[in-house]
Amino acid sequence: MWILLTFIALLLFLYWYTYPRLGEVLLNAYQQRALQQASLVRRRYAINGISLSVLETEGARDKSKPLLMLVHGFTGDNTVWLPLAALFKDEYHIVIPDLPGHGQTGFSSEWHYGIDDYANILNALIWRLGYQKATIVGNSMGGYISAWMARHRSTAVASSILLCPAGLPANKKSRLDTMLDKGQNPFFITRRRGYYRLLAMSMASGPYIPKVVKDVLADQHIQRVDEYQRVFADFVDTGYMNAEELAKTRVPTLIIWGGKDGLLDVSALDNWTSAMECDYEIFHDTGHMPMLEAPGRTYQRIQNFIQRQRMAQAA
Known part of the structure; x- marks a missing residue:
């Protein structure tokens, strides 16, 4: 009997020891392969006193290629852009920052996390890379x-592409709005199942993620909840964009929204199109992160938009 009990105890120990580490191994392997496919390497730049971690096109900068900057949303990091970056790699010099308070850039209680603070950092990063302008693709808070930036730092923005952007209210409440009304913030989780719910709200048709990897992502998120609370407070303090100011935007703008977005309801698109001149499209089968849920379609829509802008400028 004691041999059987010892064997069971050994199996339980091996399961406990290898389960989370197996997820880390799988996640790291996926990310390394995705980095290679997108020809990206991780670098750091000192920007406004912050050591900013970025993913950037490998090798020397080819200034004949325009700069493409991809900006993640709240609690995200720059790895969410890897599938889309792989499609753009031959046409652009790509830079994908981890915003302060996120990813490998990290967090400091001395930093500020308002929208204008982030915009100033990204504006400085564009100049630090030796460019005057960038095409900026941002998701959610990004x-x-x-x-x-398209309104207040327009000299640094060639085109602005907004994927399910925050910044204006929606006409209908999302699942996130309903939870916030009840005093519940799904980003401030303490258990893995809360992370599963957040993923379900974020993506309607996202890529398959093994449970062991989800648990690693959940644990990483939970460890940073206190930091996210501070970032969220600064973000909320920014408030909504002023519609009259937004109407003064002259940078070409494209908005793509997922019709099944559970975080920011697609009805907000009406307020964006009423406030400013822009091109737009709804992906009816995707949620809040079309760059992960439909990277090929997102790439084609962005490229078509940019090519039309270039043709118009050349005419």
Whole structure:
């Protein structure tokens, strides 16, 4: 009997020891392969006193290629852009920052996390890379940052592409709005199942993620909840964009929204199109992260938009 009990105990120990580490191995392997496919390497730049971690096109900068900057949303990091970056790699010099308070850039209580603070950092990063302008693609909070820069830092923005952007209210409540009304913030989780719910709200048709990898992502998120609370407070303090100011935007802008977005309801698109001149499209089968849920379609829509802008400028 004791041999059987010892064997069971050994199996339980091996399961406990290898389960989370197996997820880390799988996640790291996926990310390394995706980095290679997108020809990206990780670098750091000192920007406004912050050591900013970025993914950037490998090798020397080819200034004949325009700069493409991809900006993630709240609690995200730059790895969410890897599938889309792989499609753009031959046409652009790509830079994907981890915003302060996120990813490998990290967090400091001395930093500020308002939209204008983020915009100033990204504006400085563009100059630090030796460019005058960038095409900026932003998702969620990153979309808000891109829209803010298109209005207030327009000399640094060639085109602004907003994927399910924050920044203006929706006409219908999303699942996130309903939870916030009840005093529940799905980003501030303490258990793995809360992360599963957040993923379901974020993506309607996302890529398959093994449970062991989901648990690693959940644990990483939970460890940073206190930091996310501070970032969220600064983000919310920014408030919505002023519609009259937004109407003054002259940077070409494209908005793509997922019709099944559970975080920011697609009805917000009406307020964006009423406030400013822009091109737009709804992906009816995707949620809040079209760059992960439909990277090929997102790439084609962005490229078509940019090519039309170039043709118009050349005419």
